[in-house]
Amino acid sequence: MRDIYELLNGIEVKTSAEDTLPVSEMEKKKVIKQLQHQIRTKKKRSYWKRMISAAIITFGLIGSLLVGLSFTSYAEDVPFLGNIFNFFSHDGHYVTYDEQAEKLDLVAESNGITLSIQDTVFDGRTLYITFMIETEKDLGETPWLNSLPRFTDTGMSGTERVTKIDEGKYIGVLETNHYAGHDFSEIEVEWIIDGISTEPNLEGTVFEGDWEFYFTVQATESRTIAVDNRWEIDGMTVTMDEIKITPMSFMIYYNHSVTEKLYNDWDFIFVEMNVEDDLGNVYPTLALGGYGDTDFDLNWMATYGKVDPDATQLILTPVIELSNSDTIGYDEDGNPIKASYRSVDSDADQEVIELEPITVEVK
Template sequence: MKGIYKFFNDVQLDKKEFIELDVSDFEKAQVKKRLKQSLKKKKKRVKRWRQIAVAMLFMGLSGAIIGYTFPAHAGSIPIVKNIFQFIDGDRSFLYENYKEFSTAIELSEMSKGVEITINDALYDGETIFITYSLKSKKKLGDQLRIHDTSSSLKDADGMAWGSEIKRVDDYNYVGLLTVGNFGTNVGDTAYLVWNIDKILMEKSNTIINGHWRFAFSVEATSKYTQIVNKSSSLDGINVTIRQITHTPMSTIVYVRQQLDQHILDYWDNIDLDFTMTDDMGNNYDGLNHGGRGYPNDIRTGKTFGKVDERATTLKIMPHVRLMKSSVNDDEPIEEKNAFGETVVRNRAVEVEDFKEINLEPIVIELKE
């Protein structure tokens, strides 16, 4: 974005020639995005070489600083290369190809000495992944939490937001925001507004009150959906694989869970999960989606990494954990958390019964 601002500084304008009009945040974001793409195409070659030289210098300096702090991740320095892989080493396989297919957003907001930048976004048709970086003028400590308010996704009939943030050095942090579980109304273009009003430094229990607001859109990646509708049932539990969607960087499995009434009458916590393998000997793990629907009929899913191109079949193994519990008679306690929100501390829970059920695997022939 700095290149755009520099470009504007060199342009001579007569303010009297223009009439200022109100535009939405989405329109502003789209103008910035198109302008940046246009500038990239029109730049002269000599400027291109100058930018490459500056970028190489920046990468060298950043690599020396951040590589010293995290030597094991020097090949995936987040500010320079790939936040997707850096943010969660345990699930780095899931984000292996995400950077390649993400869209550069590059929107920044400064407030109270803290600059937050939306770097990249990726929308696979089910979940939106957004990488961001945070730069502070003072040390903020090892552990941060971001508090957002009045954030929204256009046309969504339900959302689940989740954010992870990691320290790079004393003044820099990177994060990954995931937005999902929003039904089928969003379409192939997702329009988001993300409002941040507080940053919590957990160790010192100190809050920075500010205002960081972002509005942008992101297009869904190309995808192919295979309708499956194959089921496995046991003891009043029915699991149906509805469909599988393949994208350039992921495999999304959509599931329907149906329960008989006697299951709901006895058990008060029912947790469905499933694992996936293929005929090439690969074992896949992934990220669960939130569920939606009614207690006896829930639609959910899971995002896995990209399936081996040599595979011809997938085997999905559903397993369900059932728990019956009770609580004591003590009154719940209301208290305020670090953000000043009123929360209710749950009463003590005692597990009375627990059961795990492994359903028969569901085998799916992959279509080319």
């Protein structure tokens, strides 16, 4: 998006010693403290967490189902470590990621468990790491690492998928997103794991230890197409921002703002973007996240697979989904007790609104 901060690049503003004013240490501390408070509060307001916790449940179900079904056929396809991405790509994720991957081969060993990072790919927004766990200990079917790699202080969220490929051998893919308002071209990653467990959040059998990784990753090349479009319905505005295309994926950035009334009427407000190209390919949403300064304005980022090289246009259709959470019981006065989630086949209120599609040239 073109804005004033970009335009201010390269504009020479002459400054001299007279332009500065003395500042005390106290003053500096005060400014820093206030800023830290603001950027951290912003993180807390993030919508992503709620999204992701819902997503984890969905991914968890779908993921294990697919992995379970296709386990035998894929296990043979993993004779060496380089194509872990391919292993996890049968549901549309990670196709051709291995071509962009940066080989790392970092190893950390602790408490009889060896953890090695194989490949990383970073698209400016999401970091993908493939890893392998080798041990004589019984970590169950899907061990949990309980830690996200950190590469910024803007707040992060992520998902991991781990699967057993052999006795004492597990492979996994981990995705981590950041909340910064812009993409990064290079990141310094710090991944510290202090416990591997058989159940999420250090539950079940826990193997304590110290596995640490530090590395830098460059973002893959990408190009950005600015898209200006605005849809309005009663109580809500959806605005397109841009599409970012990387060699292995594309991301759509858009945002929505809602009136207080609409916000209060519904428990969940999602805006998804359905994507097709001019050749008829349909691109499923692989990841969707949103964050915002307030609950009324949210910035969304949706990730999709690789754009068909022969496609010249993408057709985007925003779909607004307004829904309520499940009722899990009733209190003494007969008022419904609301859950903080909505299950997949819920019969709670839901309204889906499809907006007018737009066409974007991608060649």
